[in-house]
Amino acid sequence: MIEQYPSRLLANAVEAISSLPGVGSRSALRLALHLLRQPRENVHHFTEAINALADDIRYCPECMMLCDGEKCEICADNTREHSIICVVESVRDVMSIEATGQYRGVYHVLGGIISPINGIGPGDLTIRQLTDRLSAMTGTAGQGGNGAPESNVAPGQIEVILALSGDVEGETTSFYIYRQIEKFGVKVTTLARGLGFGDNLEYADSLTLGRSIAARQPFKAE
Amino acid sequence: MIEQYPSRLLANAVEAISSLPGVGSRSALRLALHLLRQPRENVHHFTEAINALADDIRYCPECMMLCDGEKCEICADNTREHSIICVVESVRDVMSIEATGQYRGVYHVLGGIISPINGIGPGDLTIRQLTDRLSAMTGTAGQGGNGAPESNVAPGQIEVILALSGDVEGETTSFYIYRQIEKFGVKVTTLARGLGFGDNLEYADSLTLGRSIAARQPFKAE
Structure with missing residues (x-):
């Protein structure tokens, strides 16, 4: 049913999110649209926590x-x-x-x-x-x-x-x-x-x- | 069952991921550990796609x-x-x-x-x-x-x-x-x-x- 995204940025985000295990493209779209509704600083907090995990974990x-x-x-x-x-x-x-x-x-x-x-x-x-x-x-x-x-x-x-x-x-x-x-x-x-x-x-x-x-x-x- | 995380970075990432709708702390931990197993540049690609969506969408x-x-x-x-x-x-x-x-x-x-x-x-x-x-x-x-x-x-x-x-x-x-x-x-x-x-x-x-x-x-x- 989901064939074409109206935005390349949205398509990229959906593709990135659906790379997670157990997350299909439909759930990924839902999550991407959820993130879009959040204040921008919340999204940055979200991505920073994940980057910090990947970069600084020992x-x-x-x-x-x-x-x-x-x-x-x-x-x-x-x-x-x-x-x-x-x-x-x-x-x-x-x-x-x-x-x-x-x-x-x-x-x-x-x-x-x-x-x-x-x-x-x-x-x-x-x-x-x-x-x-x-x-x-x-x-x-x-x-x-x-x-x-x-x-x-x-x-x-x-x-x-x-x-x-x-x-x-x-x-x-x-x-x-x-x-x-x-x-x-x-x-x-x-x-x-x-x-x-x-x-x-x-x-x-x-x-x-x-x-x-x-x-x-x-x-x-x- | 999940009471204490061995790392604050992990705890922060789990908290961030579980802020998504429909993602509980157990799924969030699974996703965080999945991201940890990925090459660091994949994780950065993931977070950049999300940041770009939040920052540049019109x-x-x-x-x-x-x-x-x-x-x-x-x-x-x-x-x-x-x-x-x-x-x-x-x-x-x-x-x-x-x-x-x-x-x-x-x-x-x-x-x-x-x-x-x-x-x-x-x-x-x-x-x-x-x-x-x-x-x-x-x-x-x-x-x-x-x-x-x-x-x-x-x-x-x-x-x-x-x-x-x-x-x-x-x-x-x-x-x-x-x-x-x-x-x-x-x-x-x-x-x-x-x-x-x-x-x-x-x-x-x-x-x-x-x-x-x-x-x-x-x-x-x-």
């Missing part, structure tokens, strides 16, 4: 989470247990787990999940940063801890929770990470399967999610 | 439609019938009618509809511009055409189509505009209402069906 060098400063608030918090690392797909999962109030460890944000169909391989994720982090924590290069001078924590006291989605891609990623970190001798756990198999973390209610963290199980590579 | 001085130049393409098109003016609520309606390919006249875009509940009165719409336009076309101030030198078209040759929605607000606006323009002596019409072409009686709502019976038309065998 990543915590420890857990790879989005942050504004040098380090994220969670990694900078000394009251949290830094020997427990919860590996998640994205910052949304961090927010979901934080909202349960059940977890006092730290995180490691992968920035995605291994997904050959979407062209995402292990090299696109922050798995290398995770192994570097464990290497620094245990003071080893993963060969069993033979005479490591900078060792801070005994490997047995470190726990890595693989908190990925329960679908095939999540399981594959968990398995891949397990293979990469088992050499460090750290305890590897995964979320309790109180969550339905195939469920996405994002859609879980916080009670179920909280219980799944509390009842986490040793990871078994079978 | 309104056609004749029909009040969005346009880029001095006049909209429809008003600038001399092959169209400028004595038939279709009054619509928004540019979306212009696009819908243009897509039918059935209309060769011009438009007048009100920029809204009279809606006391939303605080929109006649003064917020372009009704004054419509009466000015008719006044200039008929060469009268609406007092019956007493010796108007700049008269171009006889009032009887001008048609105003009130193409507004069939709800209470649309009907109210149509009635208000009719009262404002009847003094010009122009022909005033409205969209045909009834069952949709090809509609089944069985699924028609009773209001439409009842009115279609009351407003029955002579049968034409063609």
Whole structure:
């Protein structure tokens, strides 16, 4: 039905807005006309907030989470247990787990999940940063801890929770990470399967999610 | 579930995006993280298209439609019938009618509809511009055409189509505009209402069906 826009500026804006996932050209037109009805400074505030996000966002060098400063608030918090690392797909999962109030460890944000169909391989994720982090924590290069001078924590006291989605891609990623970190001798756990198999973390209610963290199980590579 | 954002920049962007109609904080977070995954120049292209729309858009001085130049393409098109003016609520309606390919006249875009509940009165719409336009076309101030030198078209040759929605607000606006323009002596019409072409009686709502019976038309065998 929408065939021709009366203005090139409108057509450009609609095209830009409809590039967002889940926004079709009809919704995009509605949003563009909504923005046109706003005071110009509101529109500038809108675009500046988005530009600032793209331009100035930083990543915590420890857990790879989005942050504004040098380090994220969670990694900078000394009251949290830094020997427990919860590996998640994205910052949304961090927010979901934080909202349960059940977890006092730290995180490691992968920035995605291994997904050959979407062209995402292990090299696109922050798995290398995770192994570097464990290497620094245990003071080893993963060969069993033979005479490591900078060792801070005994490997047995470190726990890595693989908190990925329960679908095939999540399981594959968990398995891949397990293979990469088992050499460090750290305890590897995964979320309790109180969550339905195939469920996405994002859609879980916080009670179920909280219980799944509390009842986490040793990871078994079978 | 989403309680605390790990970054103020992210929180600001989510807040800005969720100010759009129909976008909740969860969708806004998804969109913000989507934008973060895009190359920075794509995000700038996105925000520039929106800023350009807000900053540089113009309104056609004749029909009040969005346009880029001095006049909209429809008003600038001399092959169209400028004595038939279709009054619509928004540019979306212009696009819908243009897509039918059935209309060769011009438009007048009100920029809204009279809606006391939303605080929109006649003064917020372009009704004054419509009466000015008719006044200039008929060469009268609406007092019956007493010796108007700049008269171009006889009032009887001008048609105003009130193409507004069939709800209470649309009907109210149509009635208000009719009262404002009847003094010009122009022909005033409205969209045909009834069952949709090809509609089944069985699924028609009773209001439409009842009115279609009351407003029955002579049968034409063609």
